[in-house]
Amino acid sequence: MKKKNTEIYLLTERLEFPPAENANSEGLLAIGGDLSPQRLLLAYRSGIFPWFNDDSLILWWSPNPRxxxxxxxxxxxxxxxxxxxxxxxxxxxxxxxxxxxxxxxxxxxxxxxxxxxxxxxxxxxxxxxxxxxxxxxxxxxxxxxxxxxxxxxxxxxxxxxxxxxxxxxxxxxxxxxxxxxxxxxxxxxxxxxxxxxxxxxxxxxxxxxxxxxxxxxxxx
CATH class of the missing domain: 3.40.630.70 (Leucyl/phenylalanyl-tRNA-protein transferase, C-terminal domain)
Structure with a gap:
């Protein structure tokens, strides 16, 4: 997992997420990764969810407030x-x-x-x-x-x-x-x-x- 810039993380094949609290002001936390059942379940258990369009990389969110x-x-x-x-x-x-x-x-x-x-x-x-x-x-x-x-x-x-x-x-x-x-x-x-x-x-x-x-x- 690498930091894409000062706020957004770039996920790799490794099954992990940064802390949800690290999301930027819009709630965007990370990009990339995959939609495997294991990663999705980890995301939801960590307060994170995917939300993106067909022409976009996978975007992972944890908005504040919720x-x-x-x-x-x-x-x-x-x-x-x-x-x-x-x-x-x-x-x-x-x-x-x-x-x-x-x-x-x-x-x-x-x-x-x-x-x-x-x-x-x-x-x-x-x-x-x-x-x-x-x-x-x-x-x-x-x-x-x-x-x-x-x-x-x-x-x-x-x-x-x-x-x-x-x-x-x-x-x-x-x-x-x-x-x-x-x-x-x-x-x-x-x-x-x-x-x-x-x-x-x-x-x-x-x-x-x-x-x-x-x-x-x-x-x-």
Missing amino acids: MVLFPGKIKISKSMRQIMSGTRFTLTRNKCFKEVLEACAQIERAGQDGTWITSNMKEAYLKLHDLRIAISYEVWEDNKLVGGLYGIDLGHVFCGESMFSKVSNASKFAFIKLARDLERLNYKFIDCQLYTEHLESLGAEEIPRKKFLELLQAEV
């Missing part, structure tokens, strides 16, 4: 409570991970040109799914896949990667179901990575990276 949701703090509006208790949607888990991955890659997002879920990323997360580390939640309406999410399950923390909706409230339904499941299983938090108004409306909050790393790395 957006998280403590499962017990999930916000459920009155209208969503009605949906959660109704029969419009049904939920499955890990029934069609690949389809959720593809849908997240294809969904258009405001202010974003293209997707960070590249072909290499898809291949990497499919391998993690085969290892039962990457999981998906699927939302169905009239037997059609209309929403869902996927992420990395560390056993005490869930690292959310992406979610999608083809109809109104489908991704919210999946996210709330996830939060309820994780609260019941005593997970510490959902790592939402970066701030969005949508996540904030669901109860997610920003915390300092130092606190995030302490919670992530504390004994279960």
Whole structure:
């Protein structure tokens, strides 16, 4: 591992990362390396995640502050409570991970040109799914896949990667179901990575990276 400049590290084939606290002001920590299951798992356990475009080297991030949701703090509006208790949607888990991955890659997002879920990323997360580390939640309406999410399950923390909706409230339904499941299983938090108004409306909050790393790395 070499320092590319005063802030960014250039990874080699060696399986290691610099401390997450060494990320620059934008949260960028390192470039290069690979997307092997071993490196990805080390990254998530170290508070680091990949995020890059098809025409870019692999970029590794650890932003400060960090957006998280403590499962017990999930916000459920009155209208969503009605949906959660109704029969419009049904939920499955890990029934069609690949389809959720593809849908997240294809969904258009405001202010974003293209997707960070590249072909290499898809291949990497499919391998993690085969290892039962990457999981998906699927939302169905009239037997059609209309929403869902996927992420990395560390056993005490869930690292959310992406979610999608083809109809109104489908991704919210999946996210709330996830939060309820994780609260019941005593997970510490959902790592939402970066701030969005949508996540904030669901109860997610920003915390300092130092606190995030302490919670992530504390004994279960």
